[in-house]
Amino acid sequence: MSEVSPERAPEPDDLALARGGDGAAFTRLLAPLRRELHAHCYRMLGSVHDADDALQEALLRAWRGIDRFEGRSSLRGWLYTVATRTCLDAVERRGRRALPVDLGPAAERVVLDGRPDTETAWLGPYPTPGDPAERYERDEAVELAFVAALQQLPGNQRAALLLFDVLGFSAAEIADLMDTTPGSVNSALARARRRLSSEEPEFEQRRTLRALGDARVRETVTAYRRALERGDADALVALLTEDVTWSMPPLPHWYRGRAAVMEFAVAVPLTRCPSWRTLPVVANSQPAVAFYLGSSADAVHTAWSITVLELADDGRIAGLVSFLGAEHFAAFGLPEQWS
Template identity: 70%
Template sequence: MAESSDVDRDISDPAGGDALEGTEEPDLARARDGDSDAFARLVAPLRRELHAHCYRMLGSTHDADDALQDALLRAWRGLTRFEGRSSLRSWLYTVATRTCLDTVEGRGRRALPVDLGPSSDRAVVNDTPLTDVAWLGPYPDTGLGDDRAVPEARYEQREAVELAFIAALQHLPGNQRAALLLFEVLGFSAAEIATMMDTSTTSVNSALARARRVLAARVPEPSQRRTLRGIDDAQLREIVSGFTTALERGDGEALVALLTEDVSWSMPPLPHWYQGIEAVTDFAVRVPLTSCGSWRNITTTANGQPAVGHYLWDEAAGAHLSWSVTVLTLRGTRIRDLTSFLGRDHFVPFGLPASLP
């Protein structure tokens, strides 16, 4: 695998691949001559999907921002070595993947509370955030590309950012993570991936086999994409509205009626999490429904799933301030998992306001 210093030095494009789809030769020539505006036009159609790829690799919107910025800077510096033997898309994915692999090597994997220990039977009222853990984060659906963009890939674009999928990827070494994403999500061949990752086709196929075994054990079926296709829009709105209304009214019975028996609720960066209807009910009644104060909510979507931005009343500010983004995972028409990502920094990528009246 190429080291960080190799990425700037050796990012010539591999032979093969598709044509320079979506690019214009004049812009490519201008960009090679140092025209940064021409380079921006070349990469603009690919920015969203490259950003989503970086998120899948890294599990954090903020890390994806940094990785994409770094990758595009490397691509700009190395553009004179792009000879057009592969598509610009393939070449940029090579640069972005190598950039992400550098980050994975330096930082390790991101976690959810379930990765740290067993669930708690009763509410931990004064739970303290863990600041020394790299936590998984949510991803706004506005960053996702068209599911039809790579029809040969196994996973649809929204399936490939579902929380269970992203969490499972974090248990893979960087090379396995990259190989699986490039093959199953983006539709590159094993031979193309071998060139992109500076390894052999045999190594890529081996990495794919190992990655698939891990995902098969960790990613539940059916996917949320397929689950949501079985629920009409009115039903989905009713489920999400029921959840937000129960929270705002402090209505424990209404909330419990929406949950499966094996429901879980976690709140990174808080380490404790809850599994099963009794434990989740105890937490819900003792903490968000009675102890936190007044809530306001805005519905949104995250990771290809329904989500809610929560705002908690702050007396000093005289407003409801942004508090957490909860991603809902459904089984049928009930909520199986609630993952509440605490922190105001999560709101910016979603375009959500910082406060509500």
């Protein structure tokens, strides 16, 4: 799952200028690495908001310490050191994030008026803008199941796994980065891999999407959007696998199996929600849909959820995670209202 990217060596003049206090030169040095550093912070913390804060703090620390960067390691490696340590500090302060499926069994009946769980720190979606076909091909290691599984690991195991398996650092480099020994890194790696293997999460959505092809993925997404917009239960059920799951953080309850999911869908989004408008987006390098809810077809529609889809090998929907709340829309470049 490696996403190692070649690092272009910084211009000597920019590095010297940055060490001398030139903020513009420092910005130029960071530009090629900002996106991957942000993705690393998201994988560590499970939240775009937390990743924004961590990256901002990390870059401030890096700016304050750039005069001490001697070039014995790569600039990329040094920045990952600063970002990882910043994220580990955040993990200590804020704990881990979760999805409803991590916290309890599926609901046995439809919960019509469930209250949001405001005590749990919920995982959030990650915007991966650009052409969908391009995004499904590119390995950014931000698949929802993978990031959710990472959140169950202690911070040091999370960091070691990401730095070694995703980013391609050696155990010796990670030991230096985390101020520990290679033996401790290898031990953390082994424990992290055993934990993830025992939970058997699905990390291969990217392969499924690539095998299906963009046209087939788009067909499923369009059919799903149209079924919700028309309130068409028959069209929706035809899109679902037998063991489909649907969760809606921050609501704690979730549903498993086509019958349970359809019972919920008929009771709530297909009948109790007067009008939907939808837009296809890409979240966590997976197909997703932005939903806007209105009181009628000609009313102003308000941001409701970003729903991330997991597709099965036959193109049907195997999982839906609807991240409820207008606060998720800004990261996707979407407005909170659609008039």
